[in-house]
Amino acid sequence: MAHIYIYSPAGAVRDKAGFKRGVRRLESQGHQIEIDKDALTSHERFAGDDETRLQAISRAACSGADLTLITRGGYGLTRILPQINYKLVSQSIAKGTRWMGYSDFTAFQAALFAQTGASTIAGASLIADFGVATPKESVDEITEACFGDVLLGQNEGAGWTLPKRTQADRALYEQYAAKPLSIKASSLWGGNLSVLTSLIGTPYLPQVAGGVLWFEDTGESPFRIERMLTQWLNAGILARQKAIVLGQFTESKLYPHDRGFNFASVVARLRAQLKIPVLTHLPFGHVPTKVMLPFGAPARLLCDGSDALLLWDDL
Amino acid sequence: MAHIYIYSPAGAVRDKAGFKRGVRRLESQGHQIEIDKDALTSHERFAGDDETRLQAISRAACSGADLTLITRGGYGLTRILPQINYKLVSQSIAKGTRWMGYSDFTAFQAALFAQTGASTIAGASLIADFGVATPKESVDEITEACFGDVLLGQNEGAGWTLPKRTQADRALYEQYAAKPLSIKASSLWGGNLSVLTSLIGTPYLPQVAGGVLWFEDTGESPFRIERMLTQWLNAGILARQKAIVLGQFTESKLYPHDRGFNFASVVARLRAQLKIPVLTHLPFGHVPTKVMLPFGAPARLLCDGSDALLLWDDL
Numbered sequence: 001m002a003h004i005y006i007y008s009p010a011g012a013v014r015d016k017a018g019f020k021r022g023v024r025r026l027e028s029q030g031h032q033i034e035i036d037k038d039a040l041t042s043h044e045r046f047a048g049d050d051e052t053r054l055q056a057i058s059r060a061a062c063s064g065a066d067l068t069l070i071t072r073g074g075y076g077l078t079r080i081l082p083q084i085n086y087k088l089v090s091q092s093i094a095k096g097t098r099w100m101g102y103s104d105f106t107a108f109q110a111a112l113f114a115q116t117g118a119s120t121i122a123g124a125s126l127i128a129d130f131g132v133a134t135p136k137e138s139v140d141e142i143t144e145a146c147f148g149d150v151l152l153g154q155n156e157g158a159g160w161t162l163p164k165r166t167q168a169d170r171a172l173y174e175q176y177a178a179k180p181l182s183i184k185a186s187s188l189w190g191g192n193l194s195v196l197t198s199l200i201g202t203p204y205l206p207q208v209a210g211g212v213l214w215f216e217d218t219g220e221s222p223f224r225i226e227r228m229l230t231q232w233l234n235a236g237i238l239a240r241q242k243a244i245v246l247g248q249f250t251e252s253k254l255y256p257h258d259r260g261f262n263f264a265s266v267v268a269r270l271r272a273q274l275k276i277p278v279l280t281h282l283p284f285g286h287v288p289t290k291v292m293l294p295f296g297a298p299a300r301l302l303c304d305g306s307d308a309l310l311l312w313d314d315l
Numbered sequence: 316m317a318h319i320y321i322y323s324p325a326g327a328v329r330d331k332a333g334f335k336r337g338v339r340r341l342e343s344q345g346h347q348i349e350i351d352k353d354a355l356t357s358h359e360r361f362a363g364d365d366e367t368r369l370q371a372i373s374r375a376a377c378s379g380a381d382l383t384l385i386t387r388g389g390y391g392l393t394r395i396l397p398q399i400n401y402k403l404v405s406q407s408i409a410k411g412t413r414w415m416g417y418s419d420f421t422a423f424q425a426a427l428f429a430q431t432g433a434s435t436i437a438g439a440s441l442i443a444d445f446g447v448a449t450p451k452e453s454v455d456e457i458t459e460a461c462f463g464d465v466l467l468g469q470n471e472g473a474g475w476t477l478p479k480r481t482q483a484d485r486a487l488y489e490q491y492a493a494k495p496l497s498i499k500a501s502s503l504w505g506g507n508l509s510v511l512t513s514l515i516g517t518p519y520l521p522q523v524a525g526g527v528l529w530f531e532d533t534g535e536s537p538f539r540i541e542r543m544l545t546q547w548l549n550a551g552i553l554a555r556q557k558a559i560v561l562g563q564f565t566e567s568k569l570y571p572h573d574r575g576f577n578f579a580s581v582v583a584r585l586r587a588q589l590k591i592p593v594l595t596h597l598p599f600g601h602v603p604t605k606v607m608l609p610f611g612a613p614a615r616l617l618c619d620g621s622d623a624l625l626l627w628d629d630l
Contacts, residue, residue, distance in 0.1 A: 011572070014572060044575050045538065045576045046576075075538040079545060082549065198543070198545070198546045199546070200516040201515040201549075201550035202549035203549065223360065223390040227390065227393050228513070230393050230394060230513070231513045231515070231516065234396065234516075237516075257326070257329060257360050257389075259360055260359050261360045261361075265359065
């Protein structure tokens with residue numbers, strides 16, 4: 001099937017059992033798995049020191065693999081953005097290598113697109129998505145199917161249903177039913193909110209106008225999510241997009257002090273401050289079910305009632 | 316003594332007892348305390364909705380007080396930065412009103428300086444600094460003395476001792492003993508790292524070159540502190556300063572996964588990436604002992620051996 005190159009550009013792998021399960025799972029699907037020599041290296045909290053991880057990225061770029069896949073995210077790519085050999089990576093993409101990861105990997109995706117215009121895929125990582133322990137080492141069916149589409153060159157869209165929990169939700173979807181949304185965007189871009197926000201003001205954040213911008217995050221309480229979104233808003237970046245799409249925001253801790261201030265408050269406020277659509281519940285985040293989203297690809301966003309659809313050409 | 320106006324521009328006051336102790340403490344020093352009508356208002360996690368807090372700021376600006384003092388920080392100013400009446404605030408400063416606070420208040424200080432060039436003071440807040448419960452309602456002596464200097468128009472500097480914990484520390488201070496540091500900076504500026512970082516890329520971050528930039532924070536783990544400092548670094552802002560000064564970083568949670576990566580690692584890395592001095596242990600942060608630091612004032616930074624000194628003209 002496919003030649004998949006496994007490497008660790010960010011956090012050290014502690015879950016060796018998960019790593020093995022992930023490799024076994026991909027091998028059982030018939031893929032040829034090549035493991036970078038420093039995939040399991042550890043230095044402080046990182047998968048090797050900065051130079052080690054930079055070399056791992058360059059080796060992945062020279063591997064000739066169909067797909068490079070990170071073992072895990074964590075924290076590590078932001079530190080080495082100025083030293084990454086973007087040209088080498090973009091050349092590998094031109095030759096047919098796809099790059100996939102998420103979370104901390106967002107920094108790499110954004111920087112590569114900003115520096116070269118090359119597209120990578122926000123999708124699975126080895127351990128979180130294929131190294132699942134329970135039950136019966138089952139991997140999420142949608143994630144696995146979308147991952148398979150990437151390898152077949154058939155990753156061309158993602159659809160989902162918007163939830164109808166509140167009256168405001170229902171009113172919005174009635175609007176979209178009466179007048180379906182149809183947006184043609186210069187680029188679909190986005191990723192982990194904390195990671196992407198940490199690139200604002202730097203040469204590693206792409207300057208995208210007319211895009212569909214999406215975010216997900218984990219472990220950030222609503223006030224932190226709002227503070228980050230406010231930075232995007234006050235930087236004028238959100239108003240230059242055609243739509244904002246929010247994915248899954250997990251482990252978003254609430255405090256007694258919040259007194260009703262929650263993620264829904266954050267979304268309502270964002271909508272009140274923007275004239276462009278703000279959709280929610282994109283199936284992406286630190287959750288089992290993930291669609292595979294190309295960073296930087298021209299895309300269409302359609303919404304008919306509560307049915308949302310993102311479409312793009314396979315990379 | 317002084318007319319002090321107490322108001323709540325950010326988080327709701329939950330600690331009513333601390334509030335009362337703080338007011339009593341300042342009154343016992345002979346000050347005339349004026350309490351804003353919405354100082355104890357609560358809406359979700361905020362001290363009233365956005366409009367209520369904006370009006371509280373405007374009332375503080377029109378109070379004619381010698382000093383306006385926040386009850387507490389929390390989260391709330393970032394949300395209302397576009398709506399604040401900066402002209403009214405800067406006019407009050409021109410007429411002799413000083414503005415003081417810290418933490419979330421950093422957003423207000425930075426935005427005001429960016430929009431009008433007016434200076435405010437990073438210093439005490441009512442509850443954390445004057446509402447202390449134990450022991451015997453004692454207030455930190457240094458904080459209280461520095462606060463008194465502000466009211467007397469005698470807040471003109473802050474000195475502290477750099478710690479000699481590691482060999483690298485000692486080597487650095489030997490350098491400064493052999494050749495004392497003497498920096499003339501366009502502005503002393505800084506504050507809470509998370510809050511200030513959330514302004515990068517927006518019109519609310521001052522464009523300061525040749526400054527001394529300082530940071531403090533609480534509840535941020537070393538990797539988050541480093542990610543934020545990396546944003547400043549990659550945005551090119553740090554290299555435009557004459558020195559960086561780090562204050563107290565408290566409740567900085569370490570994880571087993573960190574394996575030796577800690578705040579000291581972050582400082583060492585920052586020093587390796589900058590040609591300008593990076594000093595530490597400024598007595599400011601979420602700690603009892605605070606000096607009072609004017610935001611935006613021209614300043615001198617001196618360092619002789621392990622003795623550091625910041626000097627400025629009283630506002």
